[in-house]
Amino acid sequence: MTSLADDAARTGGSTSRRTPAVSGLALALTSAVTFGLSGALARPLLDAGWTAGSVVLCRIAIGALVVVPFGVRALGGRWHLVRANAGLIVLYGLLAVAGAQFGYFSAVAHMEVGPALLIEYTAPAAVVVWFWLRHGQRPGAVTLGGAALCALGLVLVLDLLSGADLSTTGVLWALTAMVGCATYFIINGDDSTGLPPITLAAGGLLVGAVALALLGVVGLMPMRATSVQVAYAGTSVDWWLPMLALGLVTAAIAYVTGIAAARRLGSRLASFVALSEVVAGVLWAWLLLDQLPAAVQLLGGVLILLGVVGVKLGERDVLAGADEPEVRV
Template sequence: MIPVGVSGGILLAAFSATTFGLSGPLATGLLGNGWSPGAIVLARIAIAAIALAPFTVVALRGKWHLLRSQAIQILLYGVLAVAGAQFCYFSAVATMDVAPALLIEYTAPAAVVAWLWITKGQRPSRLTVIGAVLAAAGLVLVLDLISGADLAWSGVAWAFAAMIGATAYFLISAETGSGLPPLALAGAGLVVGAVTLGVLAATGLLPMRANTDPTAYAFGSLPWWAPLLLLGVVTAAISYATGVAAIRLLGSRVASFVALLEVVAAVLFAWLLVDQLPGLAQLAGGILVIAGVVAVRLGDRDIA
């Protein structure tokens, strides 16, 4: 029987991945209107920080001293897991195709497995390795890499840097010994991330372009602020908060593989919002990703 905490963690992780997957299709409409990726990501993280602020305050009631004692954890989470992953990913796609950049970033689960093996002696089981291979094959199909992709060494380097940020997200979120509530880590980390991205924007490293034209999607148009609110509240505030909670329940290894469902969700949302119909290969890839996640979960249970 699967423990309630584990089943709840899987549901939370799947929900977090699904809401994260909505971000790309939503941003596509704004990008088509001339918004720069930097302006979108800064607005998204800033709105998320504001949306989570009241819940962060409640979570920290009587525990404000944790902000000081766990300052390094919060700073690393905000700089690496939030701002770093976002900035490096968008820097990558500025010089290479989106699909290979995503594939490189989503080698984070393999990096998590390697880190736990090297630092904690948690050798992956055979099922975990099989699951990783299945998930990787599924990603190749979902991202349609077989048809060829444009690669640039600078873009590859930025994508690997984004992978480091994503790996930090899983590893830092899994730390339970600090006593910092999941909501507090997510909320405080988003504030740090928003400030970091703001500094990058102020220095010109994060180009900022925006306008107030209506945003077109497959179902019609929305005012410019509507997708921004959805990006900030749904695909960032809710995604990060539920993601941290899920990682605390599942551990970084299993949660990182469940997070691969984000790519599958992104393909489905792209179909619904921007009329990008997934092909049979992408659907088959989604099935492989899910099979890989199941195998990793079973393998993790064997290790435990």
């Protein structure tokens, strides 16, 4: 993890313009695959009696415990960076970490998972609109075409064609999660703060854990846990093993690589690559929970990947017309 922070701190030099794009895509896919693992790991815990709130709080808290020491080390004594960006770190923890998590799980308490995910994953479109309104970076036809393919692929992966009931309350919570998700990508892509990616991740996870704990204390997020064994692919394990994996892999590694990816790709492209998290989630459910994906879901995954390629090609046209400081493609 320290190497990620050190790498993000270096700019310029003899590195070619292509290198950040290649490493950025690798980091973005790593983030998506690790984030996508969370559902498959959490499902048996939920079935064993854990509440969603207790799983999320433990996941984020463990992630914070793992990342904070590395985040402090990456600072190298430059605590003025934390003081100068304290507001940004708090905003990141409240919206990008706690807000996205609490909004999503509140949404699925009132509506089906598929529609809730679809609404949350309109975040890439929100990121495009943000840069259009804030920086005058109007998306071109290629970018819009890629976004349309991603949207269609997402509908197929989530198997929404059969129709689903919507709840107004659930939709509002899902939109809250979408705002948190969009904030995650926008802040991730901003390298003007001087904060190493791992330090931003550490601060955000720490603030998010505190916020989620407070929600639990006041009763807005139910907390319940059990100590029974859980099963994955027919193998029973102690509860703490998947919980440790949730904190280390789906929180610590996922957030650090996600921030580092956005520093290299820019917020827009990183947000669309992150849609592959949905595909990864389906595949992880297949491997760990024996939930075989349908053919339509695999087709949706292909469309998402083609859409990401379209957005990547469209980025060159966008960047030719406007300057986006945080994009390093």
